[in-house]
Amino acid sequence: MKLLLLGANGQVGFELQRSLAPLGNVIATTRSGRLPGGAACVRIDLADAGAVDALLREIEPDAVVNAAAYTAVDRAEDEADAAFALNAALPGQLAAWCATRDALLLHYSTDYVFDGSATRPYREDDATAPLGVYGRSKLAGEDAIRDAGALHLIFRTAWVYAARGQNFLRTMLRLGAEREVLRVVADQRGAPTPARWIASASALALARCRSEAAPDSPDDAPIAARAWDEALTGTFNLVADGESHWSDFAETIFADALAAGLLERAPRVEPIGTLDYPTRAARPAYSRLDGAKLRDTFGLRLPDWREGVRQVVGELAPA
Ligand SMILES: NC(=O)C1=CN([C@@H]2O[C@H](COP(=O)(O)OP(=O)(O)OC[C@H]3O[C@@H](n4cnc5c(N)ncnc54)[C@H](OP(=O)(O)O)[C@@H]3O)[C@@H](O)[C@H]2O)C=CC1
Ligand SMILES: Cc1cn([C@H]2C[C@H](O)[C@@H](COP(=O)(O)OP(=O)(O)O[C@H]3O[C@@H](C)C(=O)[C@@H](O)[C@H]3O)O2)c(=O)[nH]c1=O
Ligand SMILES: [Mg+2]
Secondary structure, eight states: OEEEEEOTTSHHHHHHHHHHGGGSEEEEEESSSBOTTSOBOEEOOTTOHHHHHHHHHHHOOSEEEEOOOOOOTTGGGTOHHHHHIIIIIHHHHHHHHHHHTTOEEEEEEEGGGSOSOOSSOBOTTSOOOOSSHHHHHHHHHHHHHHHHTOEEEEEEEOSEEOSSSSOHHHHHHHHHHHOSEEEEEOSOEEOOEEHHHHHHHHHHHHHHHBOTTSOOOOTTSOOOTTOBOGGGOEEEEOOOBSOEEHHHHHHHHHHHHHHTTSOSSOOEEEEEOGGGSOOSSOOOSBOOBOOHHHHHHHOOOOOBHHHHHHHHHHHHSOO
């Protein structure tokens, strides 16, 4: 099977290169035409719809895995056009193409499609109500995929971090090395989720979705219609188990980093309220996502978020 991986330089995209490899021929793209590490790959600006169309026609993938997105939550408030181009128009275009040839689109969305007023973990069909431009653009992307009628897997994840890329864990380690005290909000609750777990689960789900009845396709031809098990497609929450808040996450990062020898001394983490940490975009106060549907459909359950922190800190620690 031929897989087109968009956004291979992102946190999740980078991990997907490895996790998708056993499934077939992975064609990766980045904005620069280079993969992390320096190897060449397809170079494309995904905001250029003409270029995207030409790429799809050239590659004719059996599945498109879209790990590219506009993820700057605060900046999105002032760059709505850029956010919507990547997070809404692009997935809509990919889905429209997939729908015409029974290709499957694997895509990611976010807990920020919710307003955070829930009192129990969100289920996939709970009402959405994004608080900001980023969340609205991601929701528009989900809707565009469903409207196009493409076979799809949309994984809603949250609080993604990894040993590389831009994320809260790396920000904390950087600031923690500079400051004695860090003030971190303690009234936004959710589950920090390692990019590697998302990529591994994505590959397993994608493999399961391939219809057992489908014949193996030659590398250069799209697989036959009904190559996917439609009953397994749809929208799924994909997050680490358990509940955290940003201040708890920070404390855990520093405790593990200290134990692993990544830091000589840990800063003091002062829990504060959201009102004491003003940001351009509003964020949901509660964004736990219920993993039951993923578990029931694919038998997949991610470990507790604390295990993720241990793993990622371990990756960064000196050998
Ligand atoms: N990060 C998070 O906390 C969360 C993320 N998600 C979702 O998960 C998915 C993966 O997120 P994550 O891995 O963290 O994202 P990253 O921000 O780490 O990666 C996004 C990638 O998209 C690429 N990209 C953006 N614009 C363009 C463009 N115009 N042309 C080509 N490439 C482009 C970026 O390229 P470049 O490297 O060149 O900038 C980057 O590599 C996204 O759909 C995101 O919305 C969901 C919940 C939480
Ligand atoms: C750096 C810092 C942040 N914070 C707060 C701000 C915010 O409420 C929270 C997290 O800040 P960040 O900017 O890292 O996180 P943010 O960019 O909001 O993260 C989100 O990204 C998008 C892409 C998603 O889809 C979401 O699931 C979520 O992961 O921590 C502090 O309280 N103290 C600090 O020193
Ligand atoms: Mg951010």
